[in-house]
Amino acid sequence: AQSVSQHNHHVILSEAASLELGCNYSYGGTVNLFWYVQYPGQHLQLLLKYFSGDPLVKGIKGFEAEFIKSKFSFNLRKPSVQWSDTAEYFCAVMAYNNNDMRFGAGTRLTVKP
């Protein structure tokens, strides 16, 4: 089955700093990739997804992610973070045409005002 690794457990940034959160997956076939966000006290919400086409995908709130197939990676980026981006971010992978979605361990982002 597929699996996901998120390298950063906790990232602390100041407002306006740039963000990149790493995500690598393990699966030999075609995958669909997702980033979800969990704000404090809330449930998970979809940030963005990749299914096919342009490997650079844009999501809500200025986030984007790039799928690099050769590196099995799907890193999340934002040019300038805000205090309101403080949350936990989860990368997820699903093998193509499979309903078994696997999540990474999550990266906690703290943005200092």
Place this chain on the structure above:
Amino acid sequence: NAGVTQTPKFQVLKTGQSMTLQCAQDMNHEYMSWYRQDPGMGLRLIHYSVGAGITDQGEVPNGYNVSRSTTEDFPLRLLSAAPSQTSVYFCASSYGDGFYNSPLHFGNGTRLTVT
């Protein structure tokens, strides 16, 4: 719009007790799933269902049972609770198109403590 509703929000059990976590959705979603969230381990898939009468195991199914008798409901049963099942449980649903047009919609979670 109720979305995905989980009950109860909090529950404390003694080791060996059984209970059922309820999950209901009103979006006519075919796909439903249960995850547990533990610190440092993210979300792990317990069981999922692609429609009424159909269930399948996820990554960590042991100690849990599910059934899907209706499209709306997907209860999760703990047969004999163990301290290792202390966790936050999330139910999620989707139209079942492989999440292409319909991302997973999550409930607000059930925080379970087993003593």
